[in-house]
Amino acid sequence: MQQFLSHVQNFLWGPGMLVLLLGTGLWLSWKSRFFQLHGWRTILRRTFGSLRKSAASADSAGSAPALTQFQTFSAALAAAMGTGNIIGVAGALCLGGAGAIFWMWISALLGMMLTYAENVLAVRYAGTRPDGSAVRGPMAYLRFGLGSRVLPFLYAVFCILASFGMGNMTQSSAISTLLQDAFPLPVWGIAAGIAVLLGCILLRGVRGAGSVLQWLMPLLAAGYMLAALAVILRHSAALPEAFRAIFRGAFGMRAVGGGISGAMLRSAIETGLRRGIFSNEAGLGSSALVHAGSDSKDASLQGLWSMTEVALDTLVCCTLTALALLTSGAAQTGLSDTEQIVAAFSGIFGSFAPQIMAVVTALFAFCTMIGWCCCGEQAVHYLLGARGLLPYRLMFCAAAGAGAVIALPTVWALSDIANGLMALPNLLGLLLLCRHAGLEKLISRSRRNPAPQ
16 A cells, blocks of 8 residues: 555656646746746835735635734745755755755745745635635635636645645654654653644634744744854855855766766756745645635735745745755765754754754644644635534644654655645646736736835
């Protein structure tokens, strides 16, 4: 069974999926004249600059209470930013070398337009079914944009499966492993603690999740990035060589003797693109699922917020992790991914580095679980209505406890498959509806460079 799942997993996430994801991102980037490269002033003014304005009033008729714009930003960032930004980057360096980081940047730049289109289309096609139930997120543009009933149903099913797998049990397993390695804690105690703490947050509903993430996620991300920056500054003399290694490795160029290695180039490209996609989740529709709960109905604003999430996740956080590992020399030690992280940060945290990094990484994973629960709730609401939310939250908490104590090779494989199956209908919707994603309007808005609305 495990071997069959591995074959399906490798086929689904093979070169075809990479070409489909990145090709769609490239097409949308071309249509927007690569807005993500020149529109930063507009993006920052309309996102973080708009926080000075009062939030739009929620239109919550027939739906759950709306989140503020910053709460949805924090929740979407939490769903994407997790262990992949720390341990995953170390793993990318091990598998693909320093050049993999360059291709992670490429995946992020293309992914920014994927998430923009997802969110614009989700807001534009948000509507209600004949029974009065709200349809939001990717299900909205698959249902009302493409006129399909099968595609949004399949997407919702795959999303729920992914939320229990990649968004839940694999995260709780990582938390359990990290805390057991750093502290003398019993596994059952960790499992119970995760389930209870998660329940205390999730059973309060979407507002409870949003209120926790809006203060925990920014503090956690800022604290980690400042620590990584401290490591880089401590070894600043090695920074030029780190960038040289990234650009040499990106194109398969050998550090000694020149020449180009085809194997090195292929490894860097495949590893960087895969890890970048898994890090920011662009193309899966998860960002649009979280932003569906926002109180803002400004489609372009939702899209711009999602672009900042991808940029912070991969272009900023993953890059800081990579530079910390490269400049400190931890990436060249041959240690495991978690050991590399500890070695890199031991220069500023000393003997407490194992414990501190275990707690930080575990908190990232915990935030990911909360963010993915928000994604899963949108899918559950589409399939079962509001009556399905409480049972889903209870099952989500129970699965988190189970994930901390059981072996997960099959769960990992199923999670990857579910994520890939989420991407297929979502990308089909983006390609067929891209003319309605407001890309031309985005270009004109960038030229005018308006103030926040």
